[in-house]
Amino acid sequence: VATDVNDRSDVGSRRARARRMSVVLALVAASFYVGFILMQVMGKH
Amino acid sequence: MAHAHSHDAAHDHHDEKPTGIKRWLFTTNHKDIGTMYLVFSLIMFFLGGAMALAIRLELFQPGVQFFDPAFYNQMLTNHALVMIFGAVMPAFVGLANWMIPLQIGAPDMALPRMNNYSFWILPFAFAMLLSTFFQPGGGPAAGWTMYPPLVLQGGNSFPFMIFAVHLMGASSIMGAINVIVTIMNMRAPGMTLLKLPLFCWAWLITAYLLIAVMPVLAGAVTMLLTDHFFHTSFFNPAGGGDPVMYQHIFWFFGHPEVYILILPAFGIVSEIIPTFSRKPLFGYDAMVYATASIAFLSFIVWAHHMFTVGMPLAGQLFFMMSTMLIAVPTGVKVFNWTTTMWRGSLSFEPPMLFAIAFLFLFTIGGFSGLMLAIAPADFQYHDTYFVVAHFHYVLVPGAVFAIMAGVYYWLPKWTGHMYDMKLANWHFWLSTISVNVLFFPQHFLGLAGMPRRIPDYNVQFTDWNVVSSIGGFVFGFSQLLFAYLIWKCVREGQKATAEVWDAKPAGLEWTVPSPAPYHTFDEAPEVR
16 A cells, blocks of 8 residues: 655545545455355355 | 654643543543553453463362363363453554554554444453353363364353454454554654564554454354354254364464464564664564565464364475475574674663563474474374473463563653562563473473373373473462562652663654653654
8 A cells, every 4th residue: 555654734635545444454354254154155065 | 763853842731631430431542542451461461370370280280189170171261262362462452552653653543433442342352251150051161272063062151252252353353454554554754664663564464464364263253153053054064064174264363363473572572672782673674574474474374283183195295384484584583683682782671681581482482383383293292282382482481571571661661660670680580480490391291192181181291290380380470570560660660761771772652751641743753
């Protein structure tokens, strides 16, 4: 993830980027949870 | 490390803080939350330690003398769950909360409200887990690995344990998201990723591991729950399921979890050794890449925990080789710490003593890990006390000593007081000697064939068990010195300067006064 650490002026965009990143990370975690269960449900028995 | 200018002296008047219980319940301040995590983890450390002492008391002599075997199993299971999820992980999260914003020049964590939630979930999770001791049938007793079908016979405690594990996982994931978002978005101007303090690097990588594997554990225990209550057959062969599959899923979480417990420790030690060697860290970039390599490799070694379950020869070879490969980046780290000390102007303050003990004793745990990685040898060692000795060397004089080193390093920054050095030295020497008396004989017991997870044993194992238990009691009671020292340091002591140590430590946290003001870095410092 590109982070312009020298950009102190644009607090709003940094806040939006932080929010976006948190949502993406939460979705990654949720997809691992669902994915591992689905893998078992759909596996051959 | 870059130098920085801080404007905090001009902002001391910002140090007003709320008072009373509301301060702690509703706080979004990273320092308050860090303190709560650390206090919580210390309480859990003593609770888990009391269970460990119960185990060592029972094992002092052969025969069942103090506890019913079922209760022994409950002690053993909860000792692990409490120590891993209640003591070590929250201690690292507490250190992260306190130190990451201070080290990167940020005013707080990026998601302060979520930070509060992720802490306050924990007391409820552990209250739920430990309440099972007072229910009919007692607490969970199938080991922290929760293997089916044994765990499904757990009675009333089973759903409580599963829900508690879900809550601990949710707390860890929220904490991990917070760490990543903070480090990626809130670094001070000029602090590029390769100027990041190694504690932050280690935590950044650990946070990615947490996000990848905690949901896998949650998935595994959810499937246990549905097998038990909703008649699914994920792990039940009678319905077409496979209990071995649980072990694969569990260890896909479990092995990276081991690195979750040790990578932040590497970060702490990488901060302390350069300070008290009065030299910059040798091979900073290599340390970062080694940490990332260890994290990557942790995903492809899980089945070394289950060689004896049975797997194709190609599988055994793959997991054996990949496990041994981890010794390479770990060796790079041990080499770099040693080289940092080489020809340094060393001094042996308590944080450095604990860091050096970590270096030696963690390496012993690493070596026994290599022995266990050899599949044909593992067939002999598996489920013996050799394994117990191995992972306790990694986790006690490894992770726990690193936490203590970190506390001794940063405590004056938190409290504004120097602590009692004499007492800290007593704590160090008693802990270091007794931890070896406690765990080293367990290698001999394991090699002689003593199985783990049993309350009774053959008389031939008596002598080393007596020695181990004596070590355990000395180690356990020595930790009271640590608690007393912290309590004393919070109340009184010589005033600490901003830099705290004569060794002139590098890093932004040493540019703010001691104790660190309630609000720091309202204005971002410049990092050059």
